[in-house]
Amino acid sequence: MKLRKVTAASATALALALAVTACGGDKDSDSGSGGGSKIKIGIKYDQPGLGLKQPDGSFSGFDVDVATYVAKELGYQPDQIEWVETKSADRENALARGDVKFITATYSITDERKQKVDFAGPYLLAHQDLLVKTGSDISQGTDLNGKKLCSVTGSTSAQNVQKTIAPKANLREYSGYSECIAGLQSGAVDAVTTDDSILAGFAAQDKYKGQFKLAGLKLSNENYGIGVKKGDTATEDKINKALEKMVSDGSWQKAVDANFGPANYKNEPAPKIGQIVQ
Template identity: 60%
Template sequence: MKVSKAGAVAATLAVALTASGCAEDAKEPIAIGIKFDQPGIGFREQDGTFTGFDVDVATYVAKQLGYKANEIEFKQVFSSDRELLIQYNEVDFVAASYSISDKRKEKVDFAGPYFIAHQDLLVRADDASVTKAEDLNSKKLCSVTGSTSAEKVKALAPKASVMELEGYSECLVAVQDGSADAMTTDNSILAGYAARKENTGKFKLIGLSLSNENYGIGVKKGNKELQKKINAALTKMVTDGSWEAAVKKNFGPANYKYEPAPMVTSGN
């Protein structure tokens, strides 16, 4: 069949408009900063999937913001670079065992809190020499660069030497091989490591509450609209039962004694 020149032009234009429409309809993925090395909190499994409480919270929040699971891009953050990634728009928000503090609020805004943890110590299961923070005097404590946890222990054990490593997994190895005597961070994170199948019977938590850590979701300073939307999503997650389900799913195997869901107050 012969097609006229005008018809060919019209067909080409129609294709172009259709392609343009598809481009307009395509949604940019939402970039969320999480930890990749915190079992039970934020962890990248060997098959490339992500598990943990923060992952479930972030996925729920993203859904409330209008994003499907396949429209989420998880990006790895470390304790030392969370503020920078937010400030330079590398991520839309951060959900990475991110404790709300006045110092951090100078650089970012927080939604939440959505979880309360307490700082504790993890030691080798056969180590009876550390039962309290003060026992770390003249011993080696491992912490993560950018974390404030070591400072609290040093206040109680000023003679403790601190080993700062990039991630918690590295600290765990240091405790296991004896190059560190203890590792400190939030009990939720420590429980996640101790509960991993490959770590069964190797480690134990001391059971301390050296601090109250209110986990919040970090957003760019001044982005009150996003902060408000995330707060609404977190409140809904608690009221519809999804929060409780996520806690039990991620921490239940460790018999972790968790706090009830905190009231969302940031930004209000």
């Protein structure tokens, strides 16, 4: 009788162990392409040319192309990537919680952010700029005095322009850049300001091709990095090596041309890993 009880208990324990193992097989893993593992990557869903979720559920943009290349170098095929929307305000928390392995989402490297996360890269040097209509006579910041300048609510970009070069610019704050671009098209505003890469992504959309141009003012330096969880130096090192390879084999420039080319985006050369332009 005693032997049967032990056997039954052992059988129960074995069944539980098998169940736990089976459940664990669905979790994310760093093993790469083996065993159907997945990797979660944070991107933006609403930035054309950078990170955009298409109506069919697919994703496109420069950040998506960079992340896909990096993931492949880490051992993951495109069908093993799970894209996770990470809005600007939640990027640090998403990494700290382990919601994603890394984030490629117009994530500018700053001293403040480096207190909370680590960065690989940078992989793109962007600048604050202006987007205007192709036939506009606005070619420098001072031309904005008396003109309507649009940016999103809470952004510092428009205030930066007003404080430094065009104190008489009339600010218009909308909830999203899509609204600013629509306002520029209709004539409700005269210029839109944010990072040139973001502006170029919008301008490169088929419905806007040829309608807008970048002023090329370079009002700030934005060093885009790939965010990883604080202390995850192993992943940071692997991503840096992947970025170096992406530049050296020509894939980086192809991604720039494909996503920003239609807007005649004058991109900076690929930045050196660890080199932050102030």
